[in-house]
Amino acid sequence: MDDQDMxxxxxxxxxxxxxxxxxxxxxxxxxxxxxxxxxxxxLGNYRQAFVRRHASLKPDVNKEWNNFRQSKISSRSKGxxxxxxxxxGVAASVFLFLGWQMFxxxxxxxxxxxxxxxxxxxxxxxxxxxxxxxxxMVSLSAPQADSLLxxxxxxxxxxxxxxxxxxxxxEIHTLTTPRCGAYQLRLADGTQVxxxxxxxxxxxxxxxxEQRVVELEGEGYFKVMPDTKRPFIVKSGNITTEVxxxxxxxxxxxxxxxxxxxxxxxxxxxxxxxxxxxxxRPGEDAHLQGDGTFDVREVDTDNYYLWTEGYFYFDNExxxxxxxxxxxxxxxxxxxxxxQAMNYxxxxxxxxxxxxxxxxxxxxMLGKVQATCENNKISVK
Numbered sequence: 001m002d003d004q005d006m007x008x009x010x011x012x013x014x015x016x017x018x019x020x021x022x023x024x025x026x027x028x029x030x031x032x033x034x035x036x037x038x039x040x041x042x043l044g045n046y047r048q049a050f051v052r053r054h055a056s057l058k059p060d061v062n063k064e065w066n067n068f069r070q071s072k073i074s075s076r077s078k079g080x081x082x083x084x085x086x087x088x089g090v091a092a093s094v095f096l097f098l099g100w101q102m103f104x105x106x107x108x109x110x111x112x113x114x115x116x117x118x119x120x121x122x123x124x125x126x127x128x129x130x131x132x133x134x135x136x137m138v139s140l141s142a143p144q145a146d147s148l149l150x151x152x153x154x155x156x157x158x159x160x161x162x163x164x165x166x167x168x169x170x171e172i173h174t175l176t177t178p179r180c181g182a183y184q185l186r187l188a189d190g191t192q193v194x195x196x197x198x199x200x201x202x203x204x205x206x207x208x209x210e211q212r213v214v215e216l217e218g219e220g221y222f223k224v225m226p227d228t229k230r231p232f233i234v235k236s237g238n239i240t241t242e243v244x245x246x247x248x249x250x251x252x253x254x255x256x257x258x259x260x261x262x263x264x265x266x267x268x269x270x271x272x273x274x275x276x277x278x279x280x281r282p283g284e285d286a287h288l289q290g291d292g293t294f295d296v297r298e299v300d301t302d303n304y305y306l307w308t309e310g311y312f313y314f315d316n317e318x319x320x321x322x323x324x325x326x327x328x329x330x331x332x333x334x335x336x337x338x339x340q341a342m343n344y345x346x347x348x349x350x351x352x353x354x355x356x357x358x359x360x361x362x363x364x365m366l367g368k369v370q371a372t373c374e375n376n377k378i379s380v381k
Contacts, residue, residue, distance in 0.1 A: 115335035116342070118320050119327030121376060126178035126331060130161075133171025133205075152205065160184040163205055170206045177218070179331040182307070187214075190225035191232065194308040197329050198253070219251040221308050224265075239288055243267045249304040253328075258288040261304040269294060307352070312359070314348045319369055322348060323380060330356045333377040341369045341380055 127139040130148070138145045140156075149155070155162040159182075161175070166188055177183050177195045185193040188206045195201055199218025207230065216236040224232045226245025234241045237252040239260065246265025252258040260269045262280045270277035274292025285299040299315075306313040312329075314322050320342040327334040329352060336342050346366060350359045360371045360378070370381045 115337050116339055117335055119324045119334040121331050121333045122179060126180045128183050129176040131174040162186040163188040166205045170204050170208055173205055174200060174202045176200045179328050192223040194221040196307055216250055218253055221249045221305055223247045238271055238273050240270045240272060241267050259285055261285040263301050310352050312350045312352055316345050316347060319344045336380045338381045344368050
């Protein structure tokens, strides 16, 4: 976000509190810009949610709102950090995060007597695992992981492995993330990869040959190091994504719901079964259909990368998909006692490092569903 964009957002915050603080010319500029109109609408919603959130706590709401505004105006800038991400970060100490919603009701399902299970918890150990070409598999939290990393020249940072200084001959490695966490990789060519929860990436310790090929299960965000002579190829389920240097997200948790979403550059996406292929542009998502073709449409890219910055973000998503994502992250069973609630659509954002009870509290504040957590099970009414 550049200085002018930051000034525009500050003007919007000022206008919410005191419309007379801006000149008529400045107000007209905001009203004539569709993007600024949308920001103003969202900021108004945030302020209303803020007041509702603190009504029972009886603080000085205006004081806390001003603190919130100042903390967000001065918050850190990132290369691709969006205004929504900046606005909804950690604010005053009296609250942790905000959520907002719009919903559209879909034709309801018939009621049933028994709860519908939307997600089941796993009893397996939830650890980040690294497998090497010689058959060894270690948990990165285990003491023996350090000796393995030293042998291969892999360096480890906070929640990240770096392969740029590997010293052994090329071999295939596999990194597997648990349900309850994500992890980062910096591959030998400098490409950065963020692996979401319950995902797996198979890759060479060093790239050789004319292509850079990796294989993904689950979800990964890629920031590919440019190399015009060696395209970077991601194989995931039935699709392959080929790039030279760009930023994109691949999501294939289930075979019939594969997405490739582009943030920067250009990528070619191909279905290996039908040979159908498309080239997508920044801001577009390619969704593989049952007949082997791709449905390409413009999307809100926040939904496909804010998880790398520690947020749950859902843009007009069904409650059942929201709850499945929460179930995966917290490794918790999800049941719907009210089948009607499964198909409500919400806009919702929360931080992923908070307790499940706190996230559900935000969800319940939206007024469409009531979700409780007890005995490692979420019940939605």
